[in-house]
Amino acid sequence: MKPIQMVDLKGQYEKIKTEIDNGIQSVIESSTFVKGGMVTTFQQNLEQYLGVKHVIPVGNGTDALQIALMALGLQPGDEVITPTFTFIATAEVVALLGLTPIFVDVEPDTFCMSVESVKKAITPKTKTIVPVHLFGQNANMEAILQIAKEHNLYVVEDACQSIGAEYTFSNGQKVKSGCMGHIGCTSFFPSKNLGCFGDGGAIFTNDDALAQEMQCIANHGMTVHYHHDKIGVNSRLDSIQAAILDVKLRYLDTYISARQTAAHYYDVAFANQPNIAIPTRNSKSTHVFHQYTLKLRSSIDRNAVQEQLKTLGIPTMVYYPIPLHLQKAYRNERYKKVDFPNAEMLSKTVLSLPMHTELDEEQLEYITENLCNLLQ
Numbered sequence: 001m002k003p004i005q006m007v008d009l010k011g012q013y014e015k016i017k018t019e020i021d022n023g024i025q026s027v028i029e030s031s032t033f034v035k036g037g038m039v040t041t042f043q044q045n046l047e048q049y050l051g052v053k054h055v056i057p058v059g060n061g062t063d064a065l066q067i068a069l070m071a072l073g074l075q076p077g078d079e080v081i082t083p084t085f086t087f088i089a090t091a092e093v094v095a096l097l098g099l100t101p102i103f104v105d106v107e108p109d110t111f112c113m114s115v116e117s118v119k120k121a122i123t124p125k126t127k128t129i130v131p132v133h134l135f136g137q138n139a140n141m142e143a144i145l146q147i148a149k150e151h152n153l154y155v156v157e158d159a160c161q162s163i164g165a166e167y168t169f170s171n172g173q174k175v176k177s178g179c180m181g182h183i184g185c186t187s188f189f190p191s192k193n194l195g196c197f198g199d200g201g202a203i204f205t206n207d208d209a210l211a212q213e214m215q216c217i218a219n220h221g222m223t224v225h226y227h228h229d230k231i232g233v234n235s236r237l238d239s240i241q242a243a244i245l246d247v248k249l250r251y252l253d254t255y256i257s258a259r260q261t262a263a264h265y266y267d268v269a270f271a272n273q274p275n276i277a278i279p280t281r282n283s284k285s286t287h288v289f290h291q292y293t294l295k296l297r298s299s300i301d302r303n304a305v306q307e308q309l310k311t312l313g314i315p316t317m318v319y320y321p322i323p324l325h326l327q328k329a330y331r332n333e334r335y336k337k338v339d340f341p342n343a344e345m346l347s348k349t350v351l352s353l354p355m356h357t358e359l360d361e362e363q364l365e366y367i368t369e370n371l372c373n374l375l376q
């Protein structure tokens with residue numbers, strides 16, 4: 001059996017080595033390493049894949065979120081609602097810009113932002129909602145967009161884990177993750193579903209004015225050379241990463257199916273295991289399984305399970321062990337008045353299993369049999 005890894009980037013690369021190597025080589029030959037034609041080609045191919053008007057490639061997913069918020073003209077003290085159960089970057093950029101992150105709880109089944117909690121968190125200072133499509137499944141976007149409309153709020157989607165996931169609205173319209181709100185953000189970090197060989201990210205929008213604004217901010221606040229109309233940042237995707245991503249984009253749907261096949265194997269194997277709750281699907285969204293995250297019964301010693309699996313050569317991870325409202329840098333008197341029972345329960349019970357495009361049946365059988373045996 002091949003050794004089991006959380007993510008097998010080498011195995012994935014070996015299957016498309018020639019195409020990737022040729023892509024990298026052609027960038028080197030062209031010597032256009034920044035803002036070259038390759039970046040534009042990838043940008044256009046991604047626009048087409050997503051069915052979105054504008055893709056703005058940037059340096060990473062965190063920058064994408066930051067630039068999106070910078071473009072909305074928010075004032076210090078304005079409130080931005082984010083789930084408390086997510087990767088830190090979602091709230092970090094809010095705090096960094098002098099805005100106030102307002103954490104809300106998540107649904108105990110889908111792990112995404114709780115719509116009821118969002119409703120309760122809205123104040124006159126609320127300006128933006130940042131739903132996170134956690135682990136590869138879209139949040140309850142129809143309801144979130146409806147609330148945003150009622151309260152005149154922006155919606156910035158954190159689609160760093162969900163590229164390619166599709167959401168079906170009640171009128172039948174299908175929209176790709178990150179393309180439903182005013183702005184969507186994604187990351188091309190190597191382990192993400194569409195990952196490059198370093199850092200990368202992108203912003204999506206159908207709004208021409210916002211697109212122009214964000215392009216300007218990402219480029220030192222400049223539209224005409226050396227005229228700086230606003231304070232910006234330097235955030236760009238380099239041409240070598242764009243060449244790699246352009247090849248991998250062609251395989252994205254195949255990669256998504258491989259992840260779904262592995263997830264299905266896990267689901268079936270754990271169906272009758274009383275100590276495991278398999279990930280719940282949102283009926284309106286496809287799931288692209290950035291992570292396969294199950295819940296262990298709360299009486300199970302998760303650390304011990306992880307340790308035992310580790311000795312068997314089965315890596316696991318806990319995404320995320322501490323909700324953001326309990327993180328040292330983000331603790332605030334204000335959050336003490338609110339309860340986050342679901343996020344706190346999840347942080348203690350979730351367990352993510354190996355999930356990538358190269359898992360084979362032998363590995364899946366080994367993982368599931370061993371985990372089931374441990375939990376007998």
Ligand SMILES: *Cc1c(COP(=O)(O)O)cnc(C)c1O
Nearest residue numbers: 060061062087089160161187189
């Ligand atoms: C990965 C990730 C980010 C940040 O992306 P980087 O490219 O690492 O900056 C933000 N939000 C979520 C939910 C992520 O998973």
